[in-house]
Amino acid sequence: MEAVPPNSLVPQNPPNHPSSSPPPTSQPKTINEPLTAAEVQRVEKLLNYAEVAMHRRNLEAAVKAWTAVLEMRVDHPEALAKATKALYDGYFTEDAWTLMLRALRGGSTSSTVYLLGIELAEKIGRWREADEIRMRLARLPDADPDIILKAAQQLKDAGHPENAVKLLENALQRHPENQTLWRFLGDTYRQTRQPKRAAVAYDQAARLGPRTEDGKKAEAALRFEIPVMSEREQRSFLLAFREAMAVSLLFLMLGFQDAGLDFSQMGRRWLGVGLSVLGGYLLVTATSATRQFPFGSWLGDKSDQDDPPEIVPEARAVIGLLGGVLLLVAFKLVLPIALSLLAAKWGV
């Protein structure tokens, strides 16, 4: 087998080579152009003939039949796959590559063909061409997202996650509703250490359907691996105080009702409302805002370098208890009439 110029479109095989065939009478068609009935019949016959030839270990005849099919349809997926595989296995790698290039340059829109092209290009060490084919694959109008995923996975496996990102971003312009692509993009961003972008991609995946397998994976990644809250937010005093305000709002409403829906009659109940702010804040600090500043820094366990310090459990128990006691006192202060009525009713 002679060497063939790598980017040649026309096979230049010796006359006795099985892949050499009579020159096509017309320009070969791509998968989008319909074959005539006669051509369909001929393709079927040739494919059957190639199968039989392979069965009889007659590689030359089989390749010749597949090449004849490719003369009619330049990107016939079955013929192309089998011909390039047979040629590659027979060490006729450049011939295999030439057939592939003919299909791609002939304007093929079959994503299977592009995937075959990527596989072959990588096998023969044409990495740059493989990446180019991937990008073209992502831009195909009706490229199957599964095939794009496969191509992206190949890139990741080959240690080119940044190229996989480009491929997926391109594909998502065509398939913005594909949850798996978004989730996979999130995974790839994470691999390339871009957590913010990963969060956006995962979030998009989760929005498209949190119940599906991909949605659940995206949710899990969002919850456990990409923090929803920044360190500053975890340590925020204001966020903790917000919850204390919720508690005190309850106490204010109770006191207001106990005072006969009249703020001017609130009197000592205001003290109860004030205490409820403090009690609520302590309770929140002990339960749901254990990393907040300044308590987290004062009473925190600083052994974990990755997360802001968290108040140690013993201190949380004391703070929580103190908060609970303050809330009980506040409760008594905001409801003097109601409590006395209740006590009278129960005979306490």
Added chain:
Amino acid sequence: MAIILLAILFTILELLLSSLVYPMPYKDSRGEMRYRTLPWMTWTIIGLNVVVFMLWLVPDMVGYRYAALRSKYFLYGYREAELYQAQSIGAFVTFTSIFMHGSFAHLFGNMLYLRVFGFRVEDACGPWRFLAYYLLAGMAANVFDAMLNPLESQANLPGIGASGAISGVMGAYLILFYGERITCLWGIGSFLRFLSVIPIRLFSRRRPDWWHWRLQIPSVLLLFPFLIMETVPSITIIKSGYQSNIGHLAHVMGFLAGFTIFLFIRKDMLMRYIRGRAL
């Protein structure tokens, strides 16, 4: 027992008939719990309401002891007199009133809505904060209903029912999950869908089903009309003190209490919401 079963049967029939006109929600379509919490507080509240009704109020209803029943409503329902004149158990009626119901239909309807909208809101808040929010919404409904109705103190009728608190849950749901879809039974909607299928079948190749009993309605299209429908009679109540056996004004006030949900939801949920991410 037969009377109770019959009453339950009639209640279900009544709800089904009402669903011919107004959508009856029965499920949050996606229902995905971000925190995977078992909504045990919502179930507990539902259980408490059912227990209070079945064990405390129903025996008087089926035993025709109307005086005792009336006395319970007047003692533990929400009346201004209890607050102004320190009667009954005072301000505690704000809690007791939201666990009392007047009929099977009243209870069933309220619990159905609580089940549909409560799960997700509880998931967003956590059980204890959800309880606090639920009580606050119930209180807000009671208090502002009493304050804004000019004839409330004259009539001095007890307000009962969880609907004010549940309206608060619905308001919170609308704010937090405005894009979600609610699965509903809706007669008119199903009929309109049927009509729309005719031209689709005639003029296109698509073959949608002729009939769907269940429809998925965006929460905003379900809850916003609810707010409007409750607001219109509420304005009349505020203007003229018109009394109805439905607490329209309490519903509106409870619904508006939904704005306080930002004090109750989890911190990380709040940050997600602020950043415009899906809850």
